[in-house]
Amino acid sequence: MALAMMMLFWAATGIPVEAASADVTFGSESYSAEKGSQFPVGVYIKSDETIGTYYVKLEYDKTRLKYIGGAESEADGVIVLQGTGTEDEIRYMLTFESITGGEAGIAVTNAVVTNEDGTENAVAENHATAAVKISGTDESGVTFDATEEESAVIGTATASDGTILYVVDHSREVPSTIDWKYQAVPGKLGNTDVTYLQNQDGTVQMLYLLDGDDVYHPYAYSSKDGQIYPVHTGLRDGKKNYYMSTAVTGEEVKDESVVLAMDLDGNVSKARLYEDGHLGEAGLVNTLPVWLIVPAVAILLAILVGVASIVYAKNKKAKKIQKKKEKIETRRRRDIALRAAEESGDQARMDAIMNSKEPIISVQNVTMKFKVATKAVSGIKDYIIQFIKGEISYRELVALDNINFDVYKGEVMGIIGTNGSGKSTLLKIVSGALNPTEGHVAVDRKKVQLLTLGTGFDMELTARENVYLNGAIIGYSRQFLDEHYDEIVEFAELEGFMEEKVKNFSSGMVSRLGFAIATAGDAAEILILDEVLSVGDEFFRKKSLKRVKEMIHGGSTVLLVSHGMGTILDNCSRVVWIEKGKMKMIGEPKTVCHAYREMGAANV
Secondary structure, three states, rough: HHHHHHHHHHHHHHHOOOOOEEEEEOOOEEEEEEOOOOEEEEEEEEOOOEEEEEEEEEEEEEEEEEEEEEOOOEEEEEEEEEEEEOOOOOEEEEEEEOOEEEEEEEEEEEEEEEEOOOOOOEEEEOOOOEEEEOOOOOOOOOOOOOOOOOEEEEEEEEEEOOOEEEHHHHHHHOOOOOOOOOOEEEEOOOOOEEEEEOOOOOOOOEEEEEEEOEEEEEEEEOOOOOOEEHHHHHOOOOOEEEEEOHHHHOOOOOOOOOEEEEEEOOOOEEEEOOOOOEEEEEEOOOOOOOHHHHHHHHHHHHHHHHHHHHHHHHHHHHHHHHHHHHHHHHHHHHHHHHHHHHHHHHHHHHHHHOOOOOOOEEEEEEEOOOOOEEEOOOOOHHHHHHHHOOOEEEEEEEEEEEEEEEEEEOOOEEEOOOOOOHHHHHHHHHOOOOOEEEEEOOOOOHHHHEEOOOOOOEEEEEEHHHHHHHHHOOOOOOHHHHHHHHHHHHHHHOOOOOOOOOOOOHHHHHHHHHHHHHOOOOOOOOEEEEEEOOOHHHHHHHHHHHHHHHHHHOEEEEEEEEOOOHHHHHOOEEEEEEEEEEEEEEEOOHHHHHHHHHHHHHHO
């Protein structure tokens, strides 16, 4: 009756019911390591909805790998990731050390993920595995197979009917058929150390024991008498429950038909066991007829589900879909950044990215188009004449074409490309000096400092006057410039020249002055550097490079444009290659710079 009512309601409203799903993956399908070295392995728990609780069990080849840290190690060869989530993705970065050469592996052997409302996600049965190839001599003498099951029998136990059963170590082997929510806890069965599967409130501890035919049977353990009691399944309101003796919790119930019933969420209550195997309410059976309770509950349930569905459909659906799209795109970009850092072995950068919930700079579908006159105009008079004659026409120049990337807190992102590829245009858009034709950049521009040399210099003014003019354009206050004036002069090595007009300076002196002004004081949270490392003579370049490195590695998030591949390789965690306005590649510096150089060599 209730099912029919709900089906009619959903058919009338046309509201789809979506089942949430989750997955557990590694950062890569395979890893390479040298014997005796440490390497990171990323583990990602992802869901369509906000994660409530999660339990993920990992097993690794302990003959060739040593676990260093990143999460709790339940036993040698076993790692457990469990806790409560606040987002739709949980990320772990685990560290391993290779013991000996050969082929090893890491595998997800169990995964249970729930939503924040307590409903359980559908987790893929084919769990992820990651192969590890270790260079060097294989001294283990064994072969690893991620799907190979080791013998987990650690002893025997006698059931209440006298049957001898085999005790299994659940830290190594958990039956794949378990469908109720549990957590693994250590305990004892007699003198044997075991790992129990326990419900959330700790009232029931179960072991799955093997009979002589290798078939699992669930038994509940009673801490009151140290005995194990068989566990069976039955239906309660049409839903599967596990039922067992009340002796499991040490209670004495005179009515032998009253048992303990545990639902799939691990909730335990008393129930009455009927001859046909179904479970009823222990306290209500004798006062209210079942035929009255079931319809009432069903009708109430249908009303609640209907109201919830309407509210969901009207107020949440559109926002939820958009939020999912944004999260998927953010996750995809963050995975790219994290894998690039993982490939380079930069643990500090990996930690910074993992601790960033959102990117500091997000360049989203940025396109920049300029109108360029097809015929040169020498002045206003010439322009007016051509305009009257109808000879003024323009062509469209696409400086940037659909550029997309994210930068996370603490990252140093390099931008490379040949002259005229749109690198400086992109930096001006990020800093707010230009607005893109299409797309947008998400960034807090109050935290941005753009360093580019020579902006705002008046050649007819003295060097002293240009310090205040150029500093004001950059955004410095008069007080700030007064406090740092001597520092600027000393760094630019222009003592005795500050009252001279800048038009009398050499290009190197002008560049040194511009660099000293641009880098005065503390670095901003977001630093944009546009070819600021090519100023002055060789000695000044070394000094300027040292100052920029101090700013880069002082905690700032940095966008760095440079034609010097050495500068990019030494300082950047990732690199974006833009060529003729299009994004060619993004990733780990060595890989991107190598591809860029090969392109240059091919065009020579």
